[in-house]
Amino acid sequence: MVGTPVLFIAIPLLAAFLIPLFGMIWKELVRIVPGLVLAYMLVLSVTLFNHVLNYGPIVEIIAGWSPPLGINLVFSPFSGFLVTLMTFLGFIIWIYSYRFKRNVDFEPSKKYFILLLMLITGSIGIVLTGDIFNMFVFIEIVGISGYALxxxxxxxxxxxxxxxxxxxxxxxxxxxxxxxxxIYTQLGTLNMADIAGKIHTVEPIYKITALIFFLVAIGIEAEIFPLKFVWFILCLMFQVRLISF
Incomplete structure (x- = not known):
């Protein structure tokens, strides 16, 4: 293998934080570095995807703490396919952005590429993490980047x-x-695999309640029917306020 799953999180995050420094050295690096990072991530994702197809999933333990106490990243055939797709789309977006942002001032361009790397990092983190709280953290990273973009x-x-x-x-x-x-109050764990093995011990009322909250959250984010009408109602509320103002 040429790398491990944690590189999909560490490298783009590090690049995002270093982009202002690169800009001080040479302004064009602000546009070039994200492309190099995404190209490497695409090669890495294809390599690891081929590896897991032949040898099985890769489970990487972070900071030496084994699950369920510690955090782990899981690169399986399914998550590997999604990561490969995300890095490919990210690289295509960078190609378009590189040409488009050449006509944009340095400061806005710098902020744009930082947000783009953060968005891709969060998206990949959601797919790779084996911990539901870290999934929540990565969803927030995606959300904040999306709001700003x-x-x-x-x-x-x-x-x-x-x-x-x-x-x-x-x-x-x-x-x-x-x-x-x-889920945590009932099972005392945040690890997805551990939750899957213990969920049968939870009383039905708590399982149903947690499932409802989870589905509503995902449904609102993804605009799944019928929750997409929440977006529609909100738009009407803002429109009425705007007209009355």
Missing amino acids: TAFYTGRNSAEASFKYLFMGSLASSFLLIAIMI
Whole structure:
């Protein structure tokens, strides 16, 4: 193997934090470095995906603490396929962004590529993590990056859209956090594999309640029917306020 699953989190995060420093050395590095990072991640994802197809899933333990006490990353054939797809799409987005952002000032361009790397990092983290609380953390990273990118170009429409996105994302995150709290109080673990092995011991009322909160959270984020009408109602509320104002 040429790397491990943790590199999908560590490298883009490190690159995102170092982009301002790269810009001080040479401004063009702000645009070039994200592309190099995404290209490496794409090669790594294809390599690891081929490895798990032949030899089985890769489970990486973080900081030496074994699950269920510690955090682990799981690179399976399914998660490997999703990671490969995400890195490929991320690289395609970078190609478009590189050409487009050449006509944009340095400071906005720097912020854009930082947010893009954070968005891709969070998306990959959601797929790889074996811990439901870390899944929540990565969802928040994706959300915050998405809110900022939505309002990237300052204007009334983009700011309003970003605020709506922020409101709905916060609502969904609250439901998801409640579901995680219920699971943890009943099982005393946040590890997904450990939860799967113990979930049968939980009383039905708690399982159903946690499931409802979880499905509502995911449904709001993904606009799954019928929860997509929550977005529609919210848009109407903002529209009525805007007209009355």
